[in-house]
Amino acid sequence: MSKVEEFEELRPLLFSIAYRILGSVGEAEDAVQETWLRFDGSSARPASTKAFLSTTVTRISIDVLRSARVRREEYVGTWLPEPLLGDPYEDPARSVELADSVSMAALLLLERLSPLERAVFVLREVFAFGFDEVAAAVGRSEAACRQLLVRARGHMAAGRPRFAADRRERQELATRFFDALKNGDVGELQTLLAADVQLVGDGGGKAPQLAKGVMGAQNVARLLGTVFPWLFRIDVTCQPHEVNGQPGAVFRDRDGKVIHTLALDVLDGRIQTIRTVVNPDKLGHLGPVADAWALDREVKQARRQWNRPEK
Known part of the structure; x- marks a missing residue:
């Protein structure tokens, strides 16, 4: 050789x-x-x-x-x-x-x-x-x-917890999670989350984050059910994909550019931790990266138009 x-x-x-x-x-x-x-x-x-x-x-x-x-x-x-x-x-x-x-x-x-x-x-x-x-x-x-x-x-x-849930069980849970995310179904999301679930985001100061850190099934479900339906309204797509060996997804804008990744830690039939990486410096190996700030502005504009009273 x-x-x-x-x-x-x-x-x-x-x-x-x-x-x-x-x-x-x-x-x-x-x-x-x-x-x-x-x-x-x-x-x-x-x-x-x-x-x-x-x-x-x-x-x-x-x-x-x-x-x-x-x-x-x-x-x-x-x-x-x-x-x-x-x-x-x-x-x-x-x-x-x-x-x-x-x-x-x-x-x-x-x-x-x-x-x-x-x-x-x-x-x-x-x-x-x-x-x-x-x-x-x-x-x-x-x-x-x-x-x-x-x-x-x-x-x-x-x-070190071992996320040793059956692969099929994890996938079924992830499928339900992403379906509920698309539908903004806060009640369904809450049933899938552990009571002490954590939502953690990494924006590195270079992209808007969902939150610095949110804990508790009710708080996390409400935040996810509020934010993500608006992303889907502006043609964001969710592509389920294993992220670091765990159930997750890659989110892309209407042009196919990467917005962020989301990974789920599953243990005892519930989602224990949700981690999102939004920092554009950490996403370039996945393809062209979207302008997350522009998308944030677009979501806010869509919300204003939706809430504007009819004349």
Whole structure:
């Protein structure tokens, strides 16, 4: 195999490692590209291409994450990972771990870890690398990596619910949810939501948000049932799609441009958390991005016209 063929065969794995460490599609793609440049520029052929590339992308991702953390501390509003519509890496033997680790809930828990803890956890727990491989990738001893993993597991276990609802059950619940959303059926929405449901939005100060954070089934249902029917009135479309391995949807304007994504965390037959990403900087990998401020103005205009008394 040529260098290009070897690299392309491993690209899905490299992206999946980088995305879980970084929580950003764009940064993960950049890390993979930098990995290729280093591989292509090396004169010697490594004994194991997989080991070399995995180590390289991991170290690049750790460096990027360290600088990204400073930016995230200054982020306007709630920070959420960039939505991922499909994980390019598949391994039937690790399907549960792969799906669970890419959910927004899991990625947010990974934010609690130090960059080294995060890398060790991803390589060992998600991709089942041997401790010798993990140690080589992060530049620490195997003993140190074992300690890092123990700490990482502790942080993750402290706040980690497993969204292990049956796939069919989740899909049926999501279908009912989006039907109720289109119809503005507040009562139906409320029956689908957990009592302590949370609605969380990430606009990054660059797009209007539904709200900074809303809690409780009644409050969330009322807000959703008030806002979304107006979006559909101005020809916004809802395209159901898994988002980070969970039921969700991509919302687009009448020209097909992306407005935002919405992802649902489902547990015990109810929707526990609704996360929307509206920040245009996090949506570009999904296609052309809509002007959310213009849509907001259009909705307000439509409301004014609807409420205007007839002469």
